[in-house]
Amino acid sequence: MSSTKAVAEVIREWSEVFMRRSGRDFRGFMEETGLSFSQINILMRLHHGGKCGVTEIGERLGITNAAASQSIDRLVVQGLIERTEDPEDRRAKQLALTQKGRTLVEQGIGVRSEWIEGVTESLTSSQREMIISALTLLTESARKTED
Amino acid sequence: MSSTKAVAEVIREWSEVFMRRSGRDFRGFMEETGLSFSQINILMRLHHGGKCGVTEIGERLGITNAAASQSIDRLVVQGLIERTEDPEDRRAKQLALTQKGRTLVEQGIGVRSEWIEGVTESLTSSQREMIISALTLLTESARKTED
DNA sequence: GGATATAGTTCACGCCGCTTAACTAATTAA
DNA sequence: TTAATTAGTTAAGCGGCGTGAACTATATCC
Numbered sequence: 001m002s003s004t005k006a007v008a009e010v011i012r013e014w015s016e017v018f019m020r021r022s023g024r025d026f027r028g029f030m031e032e033t034g035l036s037f038s039q040i041n042i043l044m045r046l047h048h049g050g051k052c053g054v055t056e057i058g059e060r061l062g063i064t065n066a067a068a069s070q071s072i073d074r075l076v077v078q079g080l081i082e083r084t085e086d087p088e089d090r091r092a093k094q095l096a097l098t099q100k101g102r103t104l105v106e107q108g109i110g111v112r113s114e115w116i117e118g119v120t121e122s123l124t125s126s127q128r129e130m131i132i133s134a135l136t137l138l139t140e141s142a143r144k145t146e147d
Numbered sequence: 148m149s150s151t152k153a154v155a156e157v158i159r160e161w162s163e164v165f166m167r168r169s170g171r172d173f174r175g176f177m178e179e180t181g182l183s184f185s186q187i188n189i190l191m192r193l194h195h196g197g198k199c200g201v202t203e204i205g206e207r208l209g210i211t212n213a214a215a216s217q218s219i220d221r222l223v224v225q226g227l228i229e230r231t232e233d234p235e236d237r238r239a240k241q242l243a244l245t246q247k248g249r250t251l252v253e254q255g256i257g258v259r260s261e262w263i264e265g266v267t268e269s270l271t272s273s274q275r276e277m278i279i280s281a282l283t284l285l286t287e288s289a290r291k292t293e294d
Numbered sequence: 295g296g297a298t299a300t301a302g303t304t305c306a307c308g309c310c311g312c313t314t315a316a317c318t319a320a321t322t323a324a
Numbered sequence: 325t326t327a328a329t330t331a332g333t334t335a336a337g338c339g340g341c342g343t344g345a346a347c348t349a350t351a352t353c354c
Contacts, residue, residue, distance in 0.1 A: 011264055014263075014282040014286045015256055017285075018289075019169070019256065021293075023187075023191055027209065041174065048167055053331070063313090067313075069333060086331095089331080092331055116161075117158055118292065120285070122291075130280060135161040138161060138263070138278060141269060142266045145265065183341075185342095201302060202302080211344080213303075217340090218342095238301040238350045
């Protein structure tokens with residue numbers, strides 16, 4: 001069924017559909033929350049990677065730590081992240097999501113999940129099973145290739 | 148293998164991995180090209196939806212047509228899109244990607260595709276086959292739910 | 295033909311996010 | 325203990341991107 005189509009082509013088409021949808025969701029999320037692309041990225045970094053300092057955030061986003069410091073400050077003011085002194089090194093700050101921030105990020109991820117769930121709803125249960133297996137494999141394999 | 152884990156959970160985890168990766172790629176793409184989030188969205192819209200006018204772009208992005216007009220103008224200056232008069236209605240403009248713009252968008256999509264291809268490379272051929280089938284199903288089903 | 299509506303552009307203005315540079319404070323090295 | 329390094333903040337300034345308002349040009353409606 002799938003072997004007639006080139007692997008790369010299938011993946012390319014899926015990526016395109018997914019990206020288009022992601023873009024729309026992301027735009028909606030930015031509007032709802034009033035957060036910028038960078039700010040959402042900072043929240044995502046903290047959600048996945050746990051506590052870290054200001055400079056690391058800047059490096060991850062490819063901006064100076066001055067810019068990072070300012071963006072972070074806006075997020076702190078909004079109560080989405082907390083900035084505490086690192087007890088091991090009092091020059092450094094430890095950044096972490098507040099409960100409010102964590103809830104927000106999880107909502108953002110949830111929107112995308114709901115979409116895929118909706119997409120799979122109209123399929124047969126064996127098709128759904130196959131998709132579950134495939135996504136599980138992809139997730140595991142993708143995690144191995146992460147930094 | 149997958150039935151032990153809740154469907155929703157599998158999808159959620161995969162969304163998270165994919166989104167994290169997408170965010171990183173997208174940021175890289177913005178840096179490389181010097182384009183903003185909005186500008187890339189405009190290019191994506193034109194890539195997928197074909198020719199359209201300024202106001203429609205604005206509506207899609209949730210901004211005024213004044214803002215859309217300005218963003219579009221920057222893209223025209225950069226040679227990524229062309230803005231011609233609509234022969235049917237001379238008030239309106241027809242926006243379309245130039246070859247340069249099309250190439251750029253396809254590069255952006257390509258980056259993500261390469262990543263998934265890389266992720267699937269370490270799998271067995273039967274696993275790859277399953278993923279191809281699953282993604283084909285997802286793509287077809289997702290397209291049906293699009294506007 | 296004249297009033298009204300529609301498609302885009304331009305202008306003045308403000309906010310946000312970025313940069314560089316100068317700064318404070320804490321740590322590490324000599 | 326002094327000097328150099330490192331983490332972060334602050335300030336001034338710039339450009340992008342957004343807004344509303346005023347404008348031009350075309351199309352449509354009576």
